[in-house]
Amino acid sequence: MEYPVCFIENHEDGTIQVNKEALNILSHFTQKVVVVSIVGKYRTGKSYLMNKLAGRKNGFSLGSTVQSMTKGIWMWCFPHPVKQDHTLVLLDTEGLGDVEKGNSQNDSWIFALAVLLSSTLVFNSVGTIDQQAMDQLHYVTELTEKIKVKSCEKQSDLEDDSAEFKRFFPSFVWCVRDFNLLLTLNGKNITEDEYLKNALKLRPGKNAAIRNYNLPRECILHYFHSHKCFVFDRPASKENLQNMDNVQESQLDPAFVQQTKRFCQYIYEASPVKTLSGGYTMTGRGLGDVAVSYVESIRSGSIPSMENAVVALAKIENARAVQEALSKYDEMMRQHVNRFPTETHEEFLNMDKEVQAEALKVFLKLSFKDENQEYQFKLLEELAGKKAAYQQINEEASVRRCRTLLQELSAGMEKGIREGRFTVPGGYKLLIEDKKSLEADYMRARGKGLKSLEVLQEFLKEKENVESSILTADNTLKEQEKKMAEQRLQAEAAARDKEILEKANMELQKNIENEHESYRMHIKMLEKKMSEEREKMKEENEWLIKEKLKEQQEMLAGGFKQQCQMLEEEIKQLREENSRPQSLLGEIITAILPGALGKIVKKVLL
Structure with a gap:
């Protein structure tokens, strides 16, 4: 991106919406994203810091008057300067407390969205960290009214789920300017x-005064993690400050320049990847999807729920995962099509198994929170359909190859029939010799594929009338010999029909066995993924326990017994969650996927 674009539009009537151009840009970023947003009072130099993070002098609007220049939330994306194969997303928010806007609720939503979308939140203020600076952070005290962890249907209006905020919220960096x-x-x-x-x-x-003093501080400690602070000297003279777009670094205070470099280096190295609950790491397109979910909730008058956003994103990503997996299957099978027809049915099944395993890897890598394995079930069904389609292509390739081969091998015999070489005394014997020679050459030929017997049977049946005519016309044969020849022809045809039927039954049995093997592969890979997700959840809980223990230590040192007891209960619940057995997997294996297998096997039988 050469320049930033508006991500969240903030209209004069107080409504907000996601910019389609920004969504389109994010949809192309499939790398993990580190999202850094900056908030603070208008005209405090937020955009300057963001431009420095972007490694650019210009980009985010700096402005030089008392007017707030940035409306809504602006976005700028770059390859991450430190983390390979990651994208750095910078979000510059409009100034809070803009007197021209006259809508404090609008400010609260911009602040809430910055919190929800970022992995690091930078709060920018001027002067010192005093009560006035804390008063500017009153937005943080309103977050329980603006954000919910669970969906509204799962909790009452009085239920407080802010204890879970630290699991979802970004790290917190306070920049004190001047x-x-x-x-x-x-x-x-x-x-x-x-x-x-x-x-x-x-x-x-x-008392009320102390509660008001403590509230923003409690929220920062309780909701955010990795609290970090940077102080900055005044960057330049007032005259230069009004022209920061054109000021050279040499004209800035050396201490400020060094402080800015330290800030940028910390953000590059310490800002984490944006993740959702369960350790799911977000991509650019995922960031766009959750932004739409949050903004639509706000526009509808409801409170954005992180759980609802995750569910909505999971539906989008899981549907996408199914399509990506199917595309992978198609891509790999198309590479094998030029090898069709396969010599045996087993060769095709092994090919399908190998390709299906790769497709499943793609699905499991991209999918998350696939409740009841709904999308994996859908993938199983879709793969079964694609397998059948490619099996048909394989069989059609076999039919074409066999017909071409028979046409080549029978050219001499066909010419003899046309020229009457077999309609002479003893001609039937000559025909049988040619036919047996043709069959032997046909059976020896390789690369015929799965339909060799069926095509041969079809070819020989087409020649039955000609053969019967030649047999009838051959006056060197007695009636008894002719009857025996007819019976032999019928017996040979019946034997081939029986062989074809037995082969079809064997292929059907192999198909069913293959579906069982495929099912077992899905179960094995699902077990692995669920175990990994379980470990991620435990790691996340262990991290949260450590954070709450640090918070508890601070509360204990300050003599806040009630808060300590609440934290102790939260820590206890997290430890209990980590010690619970993973029973869900067994339920899925015994109740859901076998049903999926039954449906697929039924399709095979039909």
């Missing part, structure tokens, strides 16, 4: 992170 204090505390030098940690300390007490 900082003019010394980083000291009680006469000792402190780091920027210690400065933030001290600013987030809660005050003991229960």
